[in-house]
Amino acid sequence: MKVEVIIRDKKKKITLPDNSRMKSLLEKINAKEEEYVFSRNGKIVLSDEKLKEGDKIKLFPVISGG
């Protein structure tokens, strides 16, 4: 399945095995769980969340740079 990932206005499509969870997506894109808050289709979710084809995932970076 494919999901859309948005980090700081940059979008990319990521392919994952069906029934993957948010955790697998984070691993795939090499993002540390503690460094992001994430939403699935506009709702904040935990890393246990199961993802579906076409989901829009937004990652909000936690570390501020300034």
Next chain:
Amino acid sequence: MIKVKCSLCNKKAVIELKYANKKLCEKHFTLFYEKRVRRTIVKNSMLRRKDKVAVGVSGGKDSLVLLYLLHKMRYNVEAVLIDEGIKGYRDKTIPYVEKLCKELNIPLHVFSFKEEYGKTLNETVKKRKRPACSYCGVFRRSLLNKAARRINADKLAIGHNLDDETQMILMNFTRSELLRLARAGPVVGIVEDDRFVQRIKPLRECSEKENVLYALLTGIKYSDVECPYAGEAFRSTVRECLNMMEEKHPGTKLGILHSFDKLLPILKEHFQEVGEVNACKVCGEPTSGEICKSCQMKKEIT
């Protein structure tokens, strides 16, 4: 689909607070977060109801959450913003501050390096002898104090979070800068001297992640543009180290902060600073020596 439930109700959890052994939904996290900030303010006697509070804002999540929350708690707040003149950074964060201030009807005061020191940070670093953050830190702190005084504020609230605080503690501890530690803490500044506006840190027990979540849940729009000068190598190492420890041993950061708070009275007593606070011979601002750090640096860059 299995949903992870809030520890306090049947709703879906949006955050896991391992250190508190809790998973919380939107509503219960918001209540938990606000209660903790209120407790930090009360526990450290940070504010009195009659106080006028200058809130140092940057446009980032921490300072805007702080502004929003103190306003929600019905404190008399005004926002102060320091424009360092960092092209591509500060000009992008200012609109977020303006937007929130307008929405909440909070006065906003902007003070710039250019006006105060004659140069923007971009211009300063062209002639620099030190890292940009050294100049910026000193100028910012000094200007924030002046700004708070100019608007007749009783307190200056800044958005330092749990991560900032524990990084500062560990960095100073590692470098054996105990005098700096003795000058830190939840409330900073000399009460007896009118030239100092006491600085308070109401978010010091809230992690960066909790601040981001609170901002998202309450609809606060903030800038996450990175400062081009950010990235002190030692701080990054300390941050990584603390994050790793927190992950493996939840509660590490709060433990460090609370241990520091317990040690603080001892440190303050040990480092009791002798002598009076002088007026800087150049600008008149308070200083422990003859010329304040800010004027010394200003001289370096002219």
